[in-house]
Amino acid sequence: MASESLVPRRYRTCYAKLLRLYPKPYRERFGEAMEQTFNDLCRERVKAGSGLFRLVLWAFLETFAALLRENAKMIVRSAMNRCSTIFLRLVISLIAIAALAVCIFPLPRMIAKEAAKTPDTAWQIYLFLAGAYLQAALFLFALYHAFKLLSYADANQVFSDRSVRALRHIKHAAITIGLLMVTGVAWVMILSAGTGEDSAGPVMIGFIGTFAASVVAAVAAVLQQQVQRVIEAESGSERSV
């Protein structure tokens, strides 16, 4: 282009090479515009009849300082994301392993012991066990989707339909677990009323579990709504552009 011929090619080439040191996403977004702006600055100086060297030196130093900042920001952001998600992934994995271990080892033995005490009503206790396994399956399902959400966060895709779907699954799983807990608590209360046993312990555990499930469902619902709102706002602004 005629305007670019005013600016020595070597300066333009060197500046373009300097811009390659920026992180790739930044370079793709702003690289072309930065080159244009540099050329415009140089062209203005040439038209004013002034020397270019000092301006070019200043522009190079200034851009170099800015690219160090952008690279440092990217490294810190990436390290922060990875640290927080690695820790959370570890916590989720440990919780899942603990839940599986409880389902495989102590729970069946406990239920079998209880069933052996009252053989006539053993079927009720095994039904209770089936409900507990269903809740465990839903719990692991919710943990799996929480794990997936962390991978979306790593990939910078928090505000996506996939995140919304994951949050919806977590919400539905928590609601179902809560309803099963309430059903279980009611069942235990009816059974213990009939046998005269003290059921305060299991009922208290049931209420705590129901409360925890409700909180998780509420948080998932709020997050889902917020993420959906951001996605809609962004797609609305993209359309208007």
Next chain:
Amino acid sequence: MYPLRIYFRGVAKSASNTPLTPAVLHILLALSNGERHGYGIMKEVESDSQGKVKMGPGTLYGSLGRMIEAGLIRESDKKVDPEMDDERRIYYKITALGQTTLKAELDRYREVVAVAKQKFA
């Protein structure tokens, strides 16, 4: 999980409580009366500040990137500037949040100037 966009938007929404940097303030002022491309913003800022605030491409686009993340401005069309050459340039436009933030900042300056006038009258 730290959704960065929510964080930056939260920062921008509470911008009435925290001062803007000179670069951000001048960029918002430059865009307050119309969209501009990068070089146009640079020249407008230099003109508004009477040469006191000079930004190179590195500072300018670093600030533009942060302001876009914070929702203060957004990229507009890619078009030719009739006063320059025939290259197509990306234009930037202030958003409603940017307008609100700029107004809050200018109100803060007015309050400070009013207090200073009282003290040194």
